[in-house]
Amino acid sequence: MASIVYKKSYKAPPIDKMEALRYAGVRGSDRMAEAILDECIDLSAMRLSYKLAYRILDKTELPKSVTESSTGAGFLGESRSAILVMASIGMELDRLIARYERISSPHALMLSALGSERVEALVDLFEEDISSEVGELGRRFSPGYGDIPLSAQTELFRLIEPHRYIGLSLSESLLMSPSKSVSAIIPIK
Amino acid sequence: MNIIKYMKDHLLFLDGGMGTLLQERGMKPGELPERRSLSHPEDVRAIHAAYFEAGSNLVNTNTFGANSLKYSEEELEEIIAASIACARDAAAGAEHRWVALDIGPTGRVLKPYGDLDFEDAVALYRRVASLGAAHGADLIYIETMTDLYELKAAMLGVKEACSLPFFASLAFGEDGRLMTGADPLAALALAEGMGASAVGVNCSLGPRALYPVLNKLTENASIPVLFKPNAGLPHMKDGRAVFDLSCEEFATEVEAAIAMGVSAVGGCCGTTPDYIRALYERLGECKPQRKEVRKQTVVASGRGSVAFAERPILIGERINPTGKRRFKEALLNNDISYILAEGIREEECGADILDVNVGLPGIDEPSMLKRVTEELQAVVDTPLELDTSSPEAMEAALRTYNGKALINSVNGKRESLDAILPLCKKYGGVLIALTLDEEGIPESAEGRLAIAERILAEAEKYGIGKEDIIFDPLALTVSADKNAARETLRAVRLIRERLGCHTSLGISNVSFGLPARDALNSTFFISALREGLSAAIVNPFSDALMGAYHAYLALLGMDENFRGYIAYSEAHQVSESEKNAIKPDTGATEAQSVGKSSDPATDRGKASVAGGCESELERAIVKGLRQDAARLTEEELKSLSPLDVVSERIVPALNSVGSAYEAGRVYLPGLLMSAEAAKAAFEVVSSAMPKGDGRGRMPIVIATVKGDIHDIGKNIVKVLCENYGFRVSDLGKDVCPEAILEEARRTSAPLVALSALMTTTVPAMEKTVSLIHKELPGVRVIVGGAVMTEEHAKMIGADAYSKDAMGAVRYAEWLEKELGM
Incomplete structure (x- = not known):
């Protein structure tokens, strides 16, 4: 099957502030942290993009390191195909975080937390969107979960080459850059 | 063909x-x-x-x-x-x-x-x-x-x-x-x-x-x-x-x-x-229809560009050690953060381009200029003006520079032309050309014009067009020669009219040796703009100068809807009100550097900690009020020695926030706010200390290991350790074992703190730990980071593990006592 890579951009999904605060280590009411979060939302608003690239693959086209791991097999279950998605909110946030690390570490921390919330929200939005086309989806999972080796990332990146579509790339030590990015497999039920 | x-x-x-x-x-x-x-x-x-x-x-x-x-x-x-x-x-x-x-x-x-x-x-x-x-x-x-x-x-x-x-x-x-x-x-x-x-x-x-x-x-x-x-x-x-x-x-x-x-x-x-x-x-039958384009003078960063056109361009002068004790110290101590914070502030104040000069005796200028260029470009969007008299440093920085830089400077001396023009050709850039040569600076404007013409001719031999040259006809000190400013202004006009070239001046030179320099500088600046000056190296923190500049643009119709002027006036009002704000600590809000204010008084965890404080300063730190902490430190210094302010005010405040954090009553952002406030207090204390009398605690080397590029956790540990007075040498991220060893040796630090975020970089951490133990027996290594656990830490031979920043501080304090330091 000659499947192709699609590229999609979204408008900013609604922000779950509680979730962002949770990423920043806030586990209760903290008005000061909330105020910092609000500042960070303003600071980053014009600098985030919500882009992703995806591809629908037969189970057989997925790397063996995924399908033959017990975690991967568990997530995939009876699914015969899956969506491989790579999403990112862009490099600009990494610049902003670096900038605030120099002038205000609480803001750097909160920008990072906000970025984690943003990119997960982007993938949530994509799942909602794509399920109307391809039907019911299973839970998404990524290399590094359970016994799926992180090195599976290399193989997944080869299948999408997200650098060409959304500027996402993988370092030698398997870190994604931009840092606020997600690489995931979503089983199609 | x-x-x-x-x-x-x-x-x-x-x-x-x-x-x-x-x-x-x-x-x-x-x-x-x-x-x-x-x-x-x-x-x-x-x-x-x-x-x-x-x-x-x-x-x-x-x-x-x-x-x-x-x-x-x-x-x-x-x-x-x-x-x-x-x-x-x-x-x-x-x-x-x-x-x-x-x-x-x-x-x-x-x-x-x-x-x-x-x-x-x-x-x-x-x-x-x-x-x-x-x-x-x-x-x-x-x-x-x-x-x-x-x-x-x-x-x-x-x-x-x-x-x-x-x-x-x-x-x-x-x-x-x-x-x-x-x-x-x-x-x-x-x-x-x-x-x-x-x-x-x-x-x-x-x-x-x-x-x-x-x-x-x-x-x-x-x-x-x-x-x-x-x-x-x-x-x-x-x-x-x-x-x-x-x-x-x-x-x-x-x-x-x-x-x-x-x-x-x-x-x-x-x-x-x-x-x-x-x-x-x-x-197939079409011919290309290229547009007639007037060649422009443009510099760029990796993100945006600045064109020299109608609006005069502001070049920030603050990244320069001349006459700045704090800046010199930062350079000598490798304290890049201070330098970067200056650059960010200049950008926030409206500088279009930042001049970067790190020349100081005892500094390896090529490597320092290269490093500062790279680090600045990671955090500011403006293009840079690389400012050095060393061709070697210029090449190191130009090569690594992301974009098209301003090259400050070349001049009419043969030696300078031969060294700098080839660099401009190879790496691209816009030259700042000083109108001086082997004979010095001509007194008359005509003499400076003649040098400018010679530089243009030389540049042309390399294929460098006049759009890539900006002349600096040199602002001389008016106190040494009362006609100096007038002649420079004439030279600006002559170069503009005769050569059609852009000009730039280092404004502040004009007022050396005289009082109330801001008044001279801003008047000279505006006069030069009237003569057609295209750009100026200025102090963007000078209210008088920035006010004059924005007023000038507004009056000459170069400020659409007075947007720039109004933005300036709003920022100006904020800074005035901050200056006047001598308020007792009533839990009132404080405008943070990033704009909106927060209201920490409603934060129950911190309020209860603050309630137990003995002094205003401690309360300000606990609540994370940066400006209040700095102001109150100044007041405390009137009655306490600098070291007493540290040991009786700042450290107890940090300890109480730290304990509240460990008990889960204060969260990480709150802990960091306090650390930032303490940092502001420390800045005040250290400028009050006699030179050489450092904060005196044990040195610590900290780094994120090779292969790991995420360092937010490491930075948190660094900020906190610094605030407890430890002399932290931060090597940054993705650091190879040998560099960490070298720094530990150089600083004689008894403690090395390592962070790793990824399972794939744990081997690099292990290698670093064993190298340090082998080469520097007795030096302890503490590790942390997302992938680390107590068990992992033991496996790779680390001396200690901490799950968070407070734990690292506690360990460092314990170690210091243990070693009797």
Whole structure:
């Protein structure tokens, strides 16, 4: 099957502030942290993009390191195909975080937390969107979960080459850059 | 015929996609396409031949991803040789057919946001280009670049490998920017500055969606513009990938680009020989319609550009040790954070460009200027003016600089011209040319004009045009010569009128030795603007000067809707009210540096901690009030010694917040707010301390290990340790074991703190721990980070583990006591 890579951009999904605060280590009411979060939302608003690239693959086209791991097999279950998605909110946030690390570490921390919330929200939005086309989806999972080796990332990146579509790339030590990015497999039920 | 000459009178037809055509001929998904040049050369040749037959003049070889990251040295040469041979064979037998060595991005991100070193990238491209030249390519087509820094590495590699002409083509997004946020003008400035023969747009979108970007390029480019869009957007149809534009639709959309001034057309993803045939049939008779472009003076960062035009440009002067004790200390102690914070503040105050000068006796200037350039570019968006008298330092910084820099400076001395002009030619840049020579600075304006003319003539020999030279006719100290300022003002006008060149002045020089310097500086500045000054090196923190500047723009109709003036007046009011705010600590709000205020008094956890405080200063730190903490520290210093302020106020405050954090009553952002407030207090304390009497606690070396580029956790540990008075030497992220060992040795630190975020970098951590234990017995290593656990830490031989920053501080305190330091 000659499947192709699609590229999609979204408008900013609604922000779950509680979730962002949770990423920043806030586990209760903290008005000061909330105020910092609000500042960070303003600071980053014009600098985030919500882009992703995806591809629908037969189970057989997925790397063996995924399908033959017990975690991967568990997530995939009876699914015969899956969506491989790579999403990112862009490099600009990494610049902003670096900038605030120099002038205000609480803001750097909160920008990072906000970025984690943003990119997960982007993938949530994509799942909602794509399920109307391809039907019911299973839970998404990524290399590094359970016994799926992180090195599976290399193989997944080869299948999408997200650098060409959304500027996402993988370092030698398997870190994604931009840092606020997600690489995931979503089983199609 | 030479292709560059051919392009002057002919519309150049490029080729279309390669990947999908190879897939149609049996290439599997995930397979490396370049290998097809070896395994199926007949297929690759046939595709090139089909393009030439359809009308292409120039085809790109099947070498998009051919580089040493993907192939062994041996295979790389085979692939490049075979790929060029395929295209050559296909081109044979007809006129006006050329072969370009295709160079795509590496697919990796350059440091600091990725892990590919700039010099490694240059070497990689240098290798590919030299193979391309050796195997007979006519030119080099760098394409689909999404990061200007990588484009610079590629162009530099090509220039160092061969003398073939090169094209630079970029992939812009829907927002008209590159992935890294750069706009088309920044890309153009870089490509023109480095000497590209053409600049282009390819991939990402269909033709129509790229018109805005294309327009920006054709309206400003002094070199031809290339256009290789996709056949629209892809969708699936009957199990096949289909792009939404037909050949005819594609040709129609591309046709409109001819009138915009495009000089070469072709296609990218989804286009086939049929698309190129449709283009050729429709446009085969067209001539390029390049626009008349007035060459502009433009500098750029990796993100944006600054043009010297009507509005005078402000160049911030604060990154310079001259006369600044705190800055000198920062340089000597490797305290880059202080320098960067100054730069960020200048940008926030409205500087368009930042001057960077780190020259100080006892400093390795080339490596320091390079490092500060790299670190500044990671956090500010403005272009930089590299300011050094050392050609060696200039080259180190220019080479690593992302964009097209201002080069400060060259002058009329033979030695200076011979050293600096070649650097400008090689790396691109706009020169600041001082009107002085072996004889010194001519007293008269006419004398300075004469030197300017000589510099222009010399630059022309290198092919550096007058648009890339800004003259500085030198502001001399008026207290030494009462006519000095007047003559400089005359020189500004003369150079502007006679040579049509831009000018810049270092304003603050004029007032040395006199009181109330702000008044002299701002009046001199405005006078020079009236004489036609294009830019000035100024202190953006000077209220008088910035006020005069914004008023000038508003009065002369250069400030649309008074937007700049009103923004200035608002910022001005805030700073005035802050100055006057001598408020008792009533839990009132404080405007943070980032604008809006927060109301920490409602935070119950902190309120209860603050309630137990003995002094106003402690309360301010507990509540994270940065400005209050600094102000209250000044007051405490009237009655307490600096060390007592630290031990009786700041440390107890941090301890109480730390305990509240450990008990889960205060969260991480709150802990950091307090750390920032304590840092502000420490700045005040350390400036009150007699020199040499440091904060005196044990030194600690901290780093994120090799391979790991995320360092937010490490930075938290650093901030907190500093606030407890430890002398922290921060090596940053992705640091090799040897560098950590070296720093531990240099500082005699009894403690090394390491952070790792990824399971894949744990081996690097283990290596670092064992190296330090072997070479420096007795030095302890504490580790932490997302992947670390107590158990892991033991396994790799670390002396201690901490799950968070407070734990690291507690361990350091314990160790200090244990060692009796």
